[in-house]
Structures are given as C-alpha cells and as structure tokens.
Amino acid sequence: MSHPHRFFAPYDEITVARVPLPPEEAHHALRVARLKQGDRVSVINGRGDEISGTLMAPGRRDAFVEVLERRHCSPPRVAVTLAPGGLHQDKLQQEIIRRAVETGVSRVCFWQADHSQKSIAFQERWLRTAVESCKQCGRFYLPVIDTAPSLEAFLEQYSGPGIIGLPEADPTAPVTVELTDRLAVLVGPEGDFSTREKAIAADFGMAPVSLGGYVYRSETAAAFLMTLVADRLGELGPALTVTSKVCSGEGME
C-alpha cells in the first residue's frame, strides 16, 4: 500500500489540532491493523477534508490523531445522483453504494418502484458501506444516501437533467445530455420500470440510454451508467482514447 492507513471520523473543524477516532475506528486501528503509537495515519471526514498525522493511543481503547498535515478536496463540480429502483437484496444495495462511492456519486436515492417486491427502508449499514468504500479507494466525499416513496416523488424533489437506462431504447441513437450542476442516473428495479414509471421519467425529460440493447441486471446497469458518467465528467482520470482502423461493434447478419 502506497498510502498510510486511512480512518474515518466525522469531525467538523478543519482547524482541529487532534482528531479523536470513533470507537470502532480506534478498535480497528489498535486491534485489527495493530498500529502503534507514532504510526503515520490519515483521517477523512467524508466532507472533503483529510488530515494526516501520527496515531496516539493513550488508553487501551482510545486513540486520536495528532495532526501534521491537512488537505481539502473540492466537491465534484457536477453532483451525480444515482436513483435505483428498490432492489430486493441487501448485497445488491451494498454493491451499488460501493460503486457509487468509487465513481464519485454525490447522492444515492433508492425509490420504491411499482415492481419492487418489498418496501424500501433506510438502513444504517448503507452509511457504513459508504464509509468503508471511501477509506478503501481514497475518495473524500461520502454520498448522501436516502429513499423516496416513488419515482415521481424523487423526480419532483430532484430538479435537473438526467438519463434513464432502458434496454428497449434505440440502440443506435446517440444520447446527449446538457448538464447544469447536477445529473440524475435512473435505473430500474429487478422487475424493470413499470409503463407508468417510464411515462413519468419521459415527462421529467430523462434521456433514455440503451447500453446496446442487452438486458442487464439492475446493479450491472447502474455500474455501467455510473462508470460512463464518471468517465465523461473526468472522475476516472484523463480520457482513454482507443484509435482503430477496423470498425468495431457486433453486427447482426
């Protein structure tokens, strides 16, 4: 690992001189990672700040970090909201949250879909997953994670441009989205959008994206769309260009 151990603490002040680690982070530092007094660590607060410093362990369970350096990272200039229709499985929700952090998404809003087989309720562990993912990949912003009682409730509250993953969208039509300071990415639940929800999305001006006409699982479609959007916004580094003299793409005969 090229970076020191990274921890999370929801500290407010960027002028703080020492940052106490929350109990579970202190436990991880002292008991799991077995770090020692004086080891170099960093602490993020999920709101753009990172301090690095040395670990102090005055007790068996307590730990704080003596601040040596601070860094602040501006939020992404375009706030991406991922809005997946309610998924049945906890592990798929976690998978989506991890990928959202990894692609720099600012908000994940799970909405109750017409075809959802169970109701969506906010889970504390979603935040823990997001925190772990930030620590792991090195992103500085925790996304907001919330729920909406329906697609229209989400769209009425969100106001801005967006795209919607629809396998039946024209797989040959290029899609252009003009951004403001935000972009929504709508993904259907496991049973797909209902006809009613598709009409609502169209009313709100969401642009259909086909992903080539294949039928992808919800979490796969979400991952593809988050990756493509992050790429276009420069969140995955500089452009990868592939130049080719041969034509690409599959062709039906």
Added chain:
Amino acid sequence: MSHPHRFFAPYDEITVARVPLPPEEAHHALRVARLKQGDRVSVINGRGDEISGTLMAPGRRDAFVEVLERRHCSPPRVAVTLAPGGLHQDKLQQEIIRRAVETGVSRVCFWQADHSQKSIAFQERWLRTAVESCKQCGRFYLPVIDTAPSLEAFLEQYSGPGIIGLPEADPTAPVTVELTDRLAVLVGPEGDFSTREKAIAADFGMAPVSLGGYVYRSETAAAFLMTLVADRLGELGPALTVTSKVCSGEGME
C-alpha cells in the same frame, strides 16, 4: 421479460433442424421455469448463433427445440482479452467473468502473480458462470477462459497492444492506444503488481492507465477498464455525450 427463455447448447451446425437441450438446461426448462411443450424459447451456442423455436418435451427429462428462426451475430471486430492477476476468492473470479461477458470480452486469462496468495487453477464453474451470464444479458459469444503461469507467459503468448491499470500512473496524462484486431487489459492481483511485473508490462508496451489516482480493488479496476474499453469500441451502444459549461473533476486545494 421482452425475450423468450434463453438456453445454452453447444451445437455445431447452424443448419440443424432441432436442438437437444443438455440435461441441466432441460431440467431448468421443465422443472424450474416450468415451460410446456410448444412454448417459445431460444437457444444460443456461445459462438454467435441463436435459434428460436418451440420447446418439445418427449420425456420427463428430455427436451429439444424445434427450430423456427436462426440468427447469427458477428464476433466483436476487436477481440478484448482481460488478464487479471490471480485473485484469492472464487466470488471475485466469478464477478470478473460475469462483467467480462457483459462487456463483450473475448478472452479472460487469469495469470499467476508474484503476489498471488494461492495458485491459479482452471475451474469448470467459470464456464458455467460465463454461460449463465450470456443467457442472462443476451450476448452471443462465450469468452475463452484460461490461465497462465505468469504475466510474462501470458504476454509472450498474447501479441498485441494493451493497457495496464496502475494507480500510480500519471492521473493527468491522456492515454491513447492504437488497436489492431485485439486489445489486452491487464489488472493487478489483490496485492498489486510486483515491481518485476510492472517492468515486464512496460517492456511489452502496455500503456499505463491511472483511473484518476484512486486505489481500487482488483475486481473494481477490472470492471472500470472493461466498461471503458467496451464503451470506446461501441459495445455498450452509441456514445453518451455529456455537455457541460461547468468544469468537471475534483480539485485539490
């Protein structure tokens, strides 16, 4: 679902008039999906052919498909080989194989890395995962899945251009790859590439890609790179363009 139930059978001849389903596919058709004689189904062979027709069930366990229509899909014009360093966990291998199918990858070659904690051995279930993924998303080509005893063994046998995911690569330098009929995508194992392996990849002309300088898990880096490559090759449908008057990307202060 907008498509009929899809099955897999490794039939050779595209002129065949009826396709017997392999035992486990017949079981799935009759016992799990509970399809009936005369139901419309499709069968892919993983080599570009799909037939659609009606299910015939002459016995309790036997089933074949009476062919009504055939379709052939040309292979991708650029054969992408994903070459991940050996992963420890079976579920991560499966995750990578699924994503490889979903992005139209032609070959997955797991290589034994200097930092692999166990040795890589070919697993029959990898093929099953690839077959299930083809059936699910509607891609017509099964990737070849194999292993190599080392990165250099893979690269000596593979001959062509490629990219390598390296978090320490310059996160501001655009990467341009000139394609022939193939492209390799190299991803490190959980413990990262060894210094030796990085030097070998450089010797073989693999272009470093940073993904923005974040530290991603192996399977995440693989998913990102496969998605970006599939996008550039037109395998995920037409281009998504995001036009923006605001600057994008995070900035350190």
